[in-house]
Each structure stands twice: as structure tokens, then as C-alpha cells.
Amino acid sequence: MLVDTALLVPASARADTPSPQKTTVSQGLAGIALRGGALAVFVTVFVLFAFASPIFLTPFNLGNILAQSAISGVLAIGLTVVIIAGGGNVVSGGIDLSLAANMGLSAAVYAALSQAGQVDGVAVLAALGTGLAIGAVNALAVTWARIVPLLATLAVMNVVGGLELVLTQNTVIPAITPLLESLSGSGPFGIPALAYVLLGFALITAVVVQATPLGLRLYAVGEFPEAARASGLALKRFIAGSFLFSGLSGGIAGILSAAYLSGSTTGAGELLLPVVVTALLGQVFSRRLVPTITGTLLSALFVGVLINGFQLLNLSSTLVSGIQGLLILLVVSATTLLRPKEG
Amino acid sequence: MIQQSTQPIIHFQGIEKSFGGAKALSDVSLTVHRGTVHGLVGQNGAGKSTLIKLLAGLHRPDAGQVEIDGEAYDHLTPHLVESLGIHFIHQDRLLVPSFTVGEALFLGREPRIPGTPFLDRRQMQRRAQEVLQRYFGLSLPNSALISQLSTAEKQIVQITRALLDRPKILVFDEPTAALVKREADLLFTLIRRLRDEGITILYISHYLQEIEALCDVVTVLRNGRHVATKPIAETSAAEIAGLMVNRDIGDLFPIREKSPGAALLTVEGLSATGRYRNVGFTLYRGEVLGLTGLLGSGAKDVLRTLFGLETAEEGTVTVAEQAPWRASPVQAARRKLALVPEDRRRHGVALDLSVSENTTLASLPRFTRLGLVDRASEAAEADRLITRLQIKTAGREALLRTLSGGNQQKVAIAKWLSRHSDIYLLDEPTVGVDIAAKVEIYALIAELAEKGAGIIVLSSDLPELIGLTDRILIFFRGEIAREVVSDTITEDALLAEVTGSSEATRYVG
Numbered sequence: 019m020l021v022d023t024a025l026l027v028p029a030s031a032r033a034d035t036p037s038p039q040k041t042t043v044s045q046g047l048a049g050i051a052l053r054g055g056a057l058a059v060f061v062t063v064f065v066l067f068a069f070a071s072p073i074f075l076t077p078f079n080l081g082n083i084l085a086q087s088a089i090s091g092v093l094a095i096g097l098t099v100v101i102i103a104g105g106g107n108v109v110s111g112g113i114d115l116s117l118a119a120n121m122g123l124s125a126a127v128y129a130a131l132s133q134a135g136q137v138d139g140v141a142v143l144a145a146l147g148t149g150l151a152i153g154a155v156n157a158l159a160v161t162w163a164r165i166v167p168l169l170a171t172l173a174v175m176n177v178v179g180g181l182e183l184v185l186t187q188n189t190v191i192p193a194i195t196p197l198l199e200s201l202s203g204s205g206p207f208g209i210p211a212l213a214y215v216l217l218g219f220a221l222i223t224a225v226v227v228q229a230t231p232l233g234l235r236l237y238a239v240g241e242f243p244e245a246a247r248a249s250g251l252a253l254k255r256f257i258a259g260s261f262l263f264s265g266l267s268g269g270i271a272g273i274l275s276a277a278y279l280s281g282s283t284t285g286a287g288e289l290l291l292p293v294v295v296t297a298l299l300g301q302v303f304s305r306r307l308v309p310t311i312t313g314t315l316l317s318a319l320f321v322g323v324l325i326n327g328f329q330l331l332n333l334s335s336t337l338v339s340g341i342q343g344l345l346i347l348l349v350v351s352a353t354t355l356l357r358p359k360e361g
Numbered sequence: 362m363i364q365q366s367t368q369p370i371i372h373f374q375g376i377e378k379s380f381g382g383a384k385a386l387s388d389v390s391l392t393v394h395r396g397t398v399h400g401l402v403g404q405n406g407a408g409k410s411t412l413i414k415l416l417a418g419l420h421r422p423d424a425g426q427v428e429i430d431g432e433a434y435d436h437l438t439p440h441l442v443e444s445l446g447i448h449f450i451h452q453d454r455l456l457v458p459s460f461t462v463g464e465a466l467f468l469g470r471e472p473r474i475p476g477t478p479f480l481d482r483r484q485m486q487r488r489a490q491e492v493l494q495r496y497f498g499l500s501l502p503n504s505a506l507i508s509q510l511s512t513a514e515k516q517i518v519q520i521t522r523a524l525l526d527r528p529k530i531l532v533f534d535e536p537t538a539a540l541v542k543r544e545a546d547l548l549f550t551l552i553r554r555l556r557d558e559g560i561t562i563l564y565i566s567h568y569l570q571e572i573e574a575l576c577d578v579v580t581v582l583r584n585g586r587h588v589a590t591k592p593i594a595e596t597s598a599a600e601i602a603g604l605m606v607n608r609d610i611g612d613l614f615p616i617r618e619k620s621p622g623a624a625l626l627t628v629e630g631l632s633a634t635g636r637y638r639n640v641g642f643t644l645y646r647g648e649v650l651g652l653t654g655l656l657g658s659g660a661k662d663v664l665r666t667l668f669g670l671e672t673a674e675e676g677t678v679t680v681a682e683q684a685p686w687r688a689s690p691v692q693a694a695r696r697k698l699a700l701v702p703e704d705r706r707r708h709g710v711a712l713d714l715s716v717s718e719n720t721t722l723a724s725l726p727r728f729t730r731l732g733l734v735d736r737a738s739e740a741a742e743a744d745r746l747i748t749r750l751q752i753k754t755a756g757r758e759a760l761l762r763t764l765s766g767g768n769q770q771k772v773a774i775a776k777w778l779s780r781h782s783d784i785y786l787l788d789e790p791t792v793g794v795d796i797a798a799k800v801e802i803y804a805l806i807a808e809l810a811e812k813g814a815g816i817i818v819l820s821s822d823l824p825e826l827i828g829l830t831d832r833i834l835i836f837f838r839g840e841i842a843r844e845v846v847s848d849t850i851t852e853d854a855l856l857a858e859v860t861g862s863s864e865a866t867r868y869v870g
């Protein structure tokens with residue numbers, strides 16, 4: 019039995035076992051500073067807005083932030099899974115640029131079917147199916163045609179945007195259904211139902227990603243594919259799966275957005291930047307500076323607060339976009355510098 | 362030596378493999394018998410890693426097949442291989458940097474909380490602690506990430522990972538390259554015990570003494586061809602070396618006039634809590650100074666401190682007659698210090714640049730005319746180093762990624778040695794490098810010393826230390842326990858000093 023007899027190890031050998039190398043300590047400290055700093059910025063921004071705008075702290079507005087964050091939050095969680103499985107390399111790593119367009123098309127499909135008199139069940143299935151189909155196209159383009167995700171999903175984004183135009187004729191399709199009504203209403207404690215959907219979705223995904231073997235393997239596949247392959251994992255399945263999942267979250271977000279706006283709208287593409295910011299920023303909230311679901315949830319709320327606060331202060335939306343762009347630069351450079359390297 | 366069983370367990374038949382136009386393996390046929398330790402040797406780039414990556418299902422052969430346990434396969438996958446009970450310790454450490462030790466050990470076969478689909482993190486941690494302690498007497502904090510471990514610790518984790526599944530066949534690709542004597546000895550004891558339990562072991566190494574001491578049979582590859590397979594009892598290290606290079610190696614160490622000049626680097630009262638205490642020594646011009654010690658003895662920390670990669674809490678470092686300084690890599694480079702780091706894949710080379718760019722990267726100013734890189738002289742220098750160190754590559758424009766592990770090492774060393782510095786800090790300079798290249802590296806070091814540079818060599822290869830250096834500082838538990846003149850000490854005596862005297866004999870061999 020090879021595992022059961024202990025080798026003869028001299029006492030001295032046991033005593034002076036080495037500790038992890040010291041250089042990484044400073045890296046760890048910088049990581050902690052980054053995380054603490056991010057939280058501090060979050061709190062500061064929150065307090066500043068509270069003072070600057072009398073409306074900010076009202077229950078109605080806070081509920082509004084939650085509801086707004088729900089849509090981009092669900093999308094950002096989908097994106098986070100893609101980034102985990104595809105790796106954090108900004109150029110060749112995992113990214114899904116088609117998510118916002120996906121949401122737009124799924125919402126349009128839902129609204130169009132409801133308007134045509136279909137019941138909720140059919141419309142919901144069709145919206146989710148639309149999201150999944152888009153995810154499947156992305157998955158094929160990346161794993162089978164071997165196009166880098168950045169380009170593959172950019173192309174899919176444009177195709178999906180075009181389909182939405184064809185379907186909606188660039189108009190708003192109104193939809194009022196029992197499901198949408200209950201989603202746009204408020205749940206227990208007067209908190210919007212959309213917020214509960216976000217929390218539920220985040221919770222389920224977080225448990226799968228952070229507490230099951232599947233999640234651990236996703237991280238391995240993204241961060242060090244050779245190591246994952248040597249451990250017997252089928253890389254393509256994980257990557258394809260991550261795109262299917264993000265497609266599905268696009269479908270879910272489509273239904274949420276139909277509820278929030280009482281129908282489909284044009285201009286879903288504008289959500290892309292906040293979603294990417296949210297997913298990237300989420301890394302700053304994790305101990306190892308890797309994307310996590312809980313981190314993404316936190317950053318979804320942070321970005322929601324930012325956008326809402328700026329709107330209340332009547333700052334132009336160009337400025338908001340500018341700030342989001344700046345955040346992307348900051349986060350990407352900080353995490354690239356501080357993340358553990360392949361060794 | 363155990364009785365050699367006659368039952369074949371792995372049989373390679375007519376294996377061919379090319380990368381691009383270059384043949385890595387041609388018509389290799391080879392049989393490994395059950396319950397033996399089978400050595401695989403050859404120069405850098407001979408095709409050893411390629412052969413075992415084929416077995417691992419990481420490469421596909423262009424022609425030929427592999428028989429395992431009597432069953433023929435022309436296409437293996439990592440998953441299939443694992444289910445056949447074959448496990449690998451690859452030359453490039455395949456561990457996810459941001460994982461904890463427990464996660465890295467159990468990736469792909471994670472324990473679950475009974476009755477649930479959830480990871481049992483507590484069990485992962487407990488078992489990780491337990492097996493690392495049992496096999497190597499190593500205890501790492503549960504929260505330690507792979508990226509924070511030393512090279513040796515990573516290697517130990519990698520080996521332990523392969524042992525977890527009660528393998529039938531274990532394949533080691535240069536497992537001791539990163540280990541110091543003590544851990545290597547633990548590994549040998551372990552390998553012998555595994556062999557006695559009927560496990561078959563395929564063992565790649567550049568250390569022929571290791572092969573002699575450990576293996577029952579040895580196979581020599583040269584230029585992708587199978588040259589010979591012999592029972593170890595019927596051959597010798599000298600014969601094996603001859604088969605590998607097909608020529609006489611001559612003297613391993615250069616003859617060098619040992620006449621140190623003026624003081625070049627003075628270290629006084631260097632201390633850092635938990636790492637080293639009150640370290641002081643002087644390096645002279647034209648001297649090769651050896652540092653050695655067990656893992657955690659402080660020798661490596663001191664070397665890294667000199668280059669500014671770690672900081673000391675007390676003490677001074679003075680270069681020539683300049684004022685003492687707080688070291689940082691930039692400062693160090695300015696003061697003409699060059700470091701050849703141990704983890705060269707991580708710190709030493711850029712895998713996606715060409716051989717030529719890599720060799721001259723550290724000394725670009727030398728190859729720059731009017732702000733532009735002078736490609737012609739860069740190419741000339743690269744060609745010179747490629748020939749000198751016998752770097753096996755498709756050409757100076759080949760990407761470093763396509764070179765074998767040992768040849769990447771050579772490029773990293775060439776890079777730093779081609780830089781004109783006063784003081785060279787070399788951390789395990791010949792790890793993973795074949796004998797012929799070792800001779801050249803030793804000669805390069807001797808040349809640098811003769812030109813008046815001071816050289817500090819940290820090495821756990823004791824014959825290398827004795828042959829190459831003038832003096833050796835032996836570190837033990839954070840202090841310089843002894844200083845010896847290299848000509849006056851034997852390998853055994855040095856080993857006893859390194860391990861803290863008589864304890865050594867208790868577990869060696």
C-alpha cells in the first residue's frame with residue numbers, strides 16, 4: 019500500500035519547512051490595498067451622492083438602482099462566466115460582446131410574441147431559446163471555427179443587432195403580460211421584484227462557480243489551459259458551455275428588460291459598456307484578483323449607483339461613458355499587474 | 362537491483378513526430394517492462410519530452426502506435442491515459458497559479474461533500490496537508506497559492522499530485538531539476554518503494570549518477586532516434602554519456618587560475634527576520650564564489666536580496682568603493698549586477714519572441730545604433746551563442762516556445778552572460794541542461810572571471826560547486842555555517858555540512 023507508510027524524514031527537515039516566497043507578499047499587500055481601496059471608493063461615492071442629491075437616498079430611488087442594476091447585473095454575471103472559462107487575457111481571453119444585443123433581441127422576441135397573442139410560457143421559452151441560440155453560435159465560432167472571442171462575438175453582436183432591427187422595424191413593441199407586471203412590481207419589503215431575480219440568479223451561479231468542482235475546473239481552463247488539459251479536462255466543452263450560459267443570461271436579461279420598460283426598446287447596445295465595466299471591475303473585489311460572481315454582483319451595484327447618481331446630478335451621459343472607459347483602463351491594468359503569473 | 366520481469370507494459374512502435382518541418386522523433390521503438398525503473402536520457406532537444414507527451418495524449422504521433430498492457434492505441438487522450446493509471450510529472454510545471462495547494466492537487470478529481478455536488482474544501486486541505494507531510498515532510502499553509510511557492514515546492518506539489526491516484530505507471534520528466542539534495546533523496550527513496558510495490562516508472566534526467574543509482578534499464582535518444590536500451594548493470598555513466606553525444610566530452614570543469622583581485626562586493630551584517638541572520642562576506646574580482654544550503658536555509662534569499670528582489674531589514678551591501686545602497690533591480694542593473702534567476706521560464710525568457718531577440722534582450726544598448734536596433738550585429742551575436750551553447754533550434758528566428766525545455770534554459774543563460782556586467786549572480790545555472798552544454802556554461806563562467814568579473818553561483822549540484830568555485834559559503838538555518846575552500850573538500854564532506862552534519866547519512870540513498 020503505497021499511501022500508508024511514512025517516509026523517514028529527519029526531525030530537522032520537518033522543523034525548518036520553508037514558507038512561501040517573500041516577493042509575493044508585497045504583491046498580496048497591493049492586492050489587499052486594491053480591494054480595500056475599491057470598497058472605500060464605493061462607500062465614498064455612495065455618501066457623496068447622498069449629500070449631493072436629496073433624491074438619492076429615497077426608497078424609491080434605491081429601488082430604482084436595484085432594478086436598473088438587475089438587468090446589467092444578470093448580463094455581467096453571464097460575461098463573468100465567459101471570462102472565467104476563457105481566461106483574463108484582454109486580447110485572446112474570454113469575452114462576449116454580443117450580450118447587450120442578445121438582450122435586445124430576446125426582449126423583442128418576447129414582446130413580439132406577446133403582442134401576437136402568445137401566452138407567457140411560449141414567449142418566455144422563445145426569449146430564452148433566442149439567448150441560447152446566440153450563445154450556441156458564439157460557442158461554435160470560438161471552439162469549432164477557432165475565432166478569438168473578441169472578434170467572434172463582435173461579429174455576432176452585429177448580426178444580432180441587425181435581426182432585432184428586422185424584427186422590430188426599429189420601433190418600440192409594447193408588452194404587458196401578467197409575468198411582466200409581477201416582475202416590474204415590488205416584492206417583499208417593497209424591494210423591486212427585479213432585484214430578487216438578480217439576487218437569485220447571482221446566488222445560484224455563485225454556488226455553482228464557487229462551490230462545485232465544475233467551477234474550479236472553469237477557472238483552471240481559463241487560467242492555465244495546458245494544466246487543465248493535463249488534468250484530463252475537455253477544454254472546448256467548458257468554453258462552449260460558458261458561451262451557452264452567457265447566451266442564456268442574455269435571454270433572461272431580455273425578459274427583465276421587457277418588464278422594466280414594458281416592452282422592447284431600441285438601443286440595447288448602449289448597455290454593453292456598463293456590462294463590460296461591471297464584469298471587469300468585479301475582479302477587484304476578489305481575494306485572488308480573479309473574476310468571481312459575488313465580486314460581479316458587488317460591482318453591478320457600484321456601477322448602478324454611479325450611473326444613477328450622475329443622472330440625478332444631471333451630468334451628461336458622455337461623461338458617464340468617459341468615466342466607465344477610465345474604469346476599464348484602471349481595472350485591467352491593475353489586475354494585469356497584480357495577478358499571479360503562470361509559473 | 363530487483364529481478365527484471367519480462368512482461369512488457371508500454372511498447373512504443375515506430376513512432377514518428379514532426380513539428381512543422383523539423384523531425385522531433387523518427388522511428389522510435391521501445392519497450393518498458395512492468396515493475397522496472399526505466400531511464401530515458403539524451404541531450405537537450407533529443408525528443409524525450411516529446412515521447413512522453415505522446416504517451417500522455419498531449420501530442421499525436423504522425424505514425425506508429427503505443428501499446429499499453431497489450432492493448433494497441435494509435436491515438437491517446439489525457440483522459441484515457443489517466444484512466445489507464447498513467448500519471449505524469451511534466452517538465453513544465455502544470456499547476457494553476459491562482460489555485461491553493463489543495464485545489465491544484467485535486468483538480469480533475471475533486472472530493473465532494475458526501476451526498477452533495479459541492480466541493481469538499483476542508484477535505485482537500487486536510488488531505489493536501491497530510492500527503493505533502495507524509496511524502497516530503499513539507500507543510501504549507503492552507504491559504505498558500507501556487508504562485509507564492511518556490512520552484513521546489515511547486516515541483517513537490519506536482520509529484521504529490523501524481524501519487525494521489527495510486528498510479529500503475531509514473532512518468533517523471535526531470536523531476537529533480539528544481540529539487541535540492543534532501544528532497545531529491547526523499548524522492549529516490551519513494552521511487553524505489555513504488556517500484557517494489559510493482560509500479561512501473563519512466564524516468565527522464567540529465568544527471569547520469571541519478572540514472573545509475575535509480576534505474577534498472579536505460580534508453581538513450583539522440584536527435585529523435587533510439588540509440589540504445591541497456592540494463593544499467595551492463596553499462597556505465599561514461600558509456601551512456603558517450604552514446605548521448607556521440608563524442609568524448611573531455612574535462613567537465615575548466616582549468617582556471619584562481620587569483621582573486623580587489624574586493625568587488627562587500628556584504629555586512631545582513632539580516633531579515635525568519636530568513637537569514639547576520640550574513641557577511643566579500644566577493645573579489647576574478648572570483649567564483651559558491652553559495653549552497655537546503656531549501657529554506659537562506660542562501661537563495663540572500664542572493665535575491667543582493668539583486669533587490671527581496672529586502673533586508675539590517676545590514677549593508679557595498680559595490681566596489683561606492684556607497685552602500687538599498688538594492689532594487691534597476692539599481693542593481695545600473696551597478697552592473699546581472700542575475701540569472703532560477704525560474705527562467707517565468708522571469709528569464711519571453712516565450713513568444715524569437716531566439717535571437719531573447720538572447721540580446723538584456724543587452725540591447727550594445728546592439729543599438731542611433732536609437733535603432735542593429736539587426737545584423739544582433740543576429741551575429743545570437744548565432745555565436747547558439748553555436749557556443751549548442752542551442753538546438755530551427756534557427757535564430759524560431760520562437761522560443763518551440764524549443765525543448767533545456768534549450769530554453771540555455772537561451773536564458775546566454776541572455777545574461779552576453780551582458781557585460783561586473784557581478785553575476787547565478788541561481789542554479791545548469792538546471793535542466795545537458796552535459797555538453799554544462800561544459801560550455803562552465804567555460805563561459807571561467808572566461809568572465811578571467812576578465813575580472815565576480816561571480817556568485819548558487820547551486821544544489823555539489824560536484825558542480827566544488828569543480829567550479831574558489832570558495833563555498835554553506836548556509837544552515839539562515840546563517841553562514843561555514844566557509845570552505847573548494848579544492849579542499851570532498852562531495853561527502855560538503856553534503857554533511859549542508860545537511861547539518863551526521864544527520865545526512867540517515868536518509869541518503
Ligand SMILES: Nc1ncnc2c1ncn2[C@@H]1O[C@H](COP(=O)(O)OP(=O)(O)OP(=O)(O)O)[C@@H](O)[C@H]1O
Nearest residue numbers: 380385405406407408409410411763764765766767
Ligand atoms: N511545440 C513544439 N513546436 C515546435 N517544435 C517543438 C515543439 N516541441 C518540441 N519541439 C522540438 O522537438 C525537439 C525535441 O524536443 P523535446 O522537448 O522532446 O526535447 P527533450 O529531449 O525533452 O529536451 P530537454 O532535455 O531540453 O527537455 C526539439 O528540437 C524541439 O525544438
Ligand SMILES: [Mg+2]
Nearest residue numbers: 410452765766
Ligand atoms: Mg524535455
